Amino acid sequence: MSMFSRAKNRFRRFFQSIFRRSRSRIGIYGPPNAGKTTLANRIVRDCSGDAVGPVSEIPHETRRARRREDVVITGANGNTLALDIVDTPGVTTKIDYHEFLEYGLEQDEAITRAREATEGVAEAMHWLREDINGVIYVMDSTLDPFMQVNIMMVGIIESRDLPVVILANKTDLPDAAPSRIKSAFPQHPVVSVSGLEGTNMDELYDIMTEHFR
């Protein structure tokens, strides 16, 4: 490599280090069992061939925020965007370990799960105020979108002026009514998806590349 090329590369790295924008941290938030980890896995698998974490029908399977760095999203519009994706525990105001016993867990296991879940939710709320640049808010489109946790979380996200894309998830289920979510939150982009089947993910990636830039 010539002296000129080395000097040119040094200059390029120097200017990149000064002007390069750090990657946005996009938090995947929503109530328990809305399909956040399934969706995070789908996004990361589509974009890097890997996965974020395990999924389960027992609430609070994700009890610690999991971060996947440098995920490159490419929209059908040709735009690309590098992000850190943070999968968070389901937001709730109550956690009772007895609920986990109903899924066949032993008492000790249920208590440990409850304790970890409370720590995870507290951490996720703290991160929302301190460490997140944008939010994918996931709702189960078979449920009432006017649940208090949804109203509260969208209010918190709006008050912090964070860009948000709302996902009406689980459209593969027969009771899914994504139009209710669109009517409930007309001020935000709402994308109907099935994280499980991977339907309509292209529209999500398009909107992400436009919205989180």
Add this chain to the structure above:
Amino acid sequence: MIQGVQIELISADRLKNLTGMEKIRTILDSVMLGNVVVLERGLSPDEQSLLVEYTMMEIRPGGFSGIEMETYPGSEAESGGIFAKIFGGRKKPQGRMTVIGPAGQLKMLKIERDRLVAWASLSSGR
């Protein structure tokens, strides 16, 4: 001995003079005693976020299991929707009357724009 649920109605004036953390402690301390708290004017979004965070820290297996909280859904203008953006910029959302109680003891039966119907049990149900 009379048994019942204590209901604490907290005026907007009282809350106005408290810091965010003082509001959270006032509410949580009361709810952890088994009371139902009614706020004349609710919490700001940041305070709600803090309330959830501190509620999680207070949950103990076999003891306090969290809170039930409900606020009237806001109107379009209050939530900073399109009309608020067009006319007079983004209006800061005002808290609305809010009911907070111990999870398992308080259940919301009906939630409409201007009407909340709640049911409080004497026991935690466990």
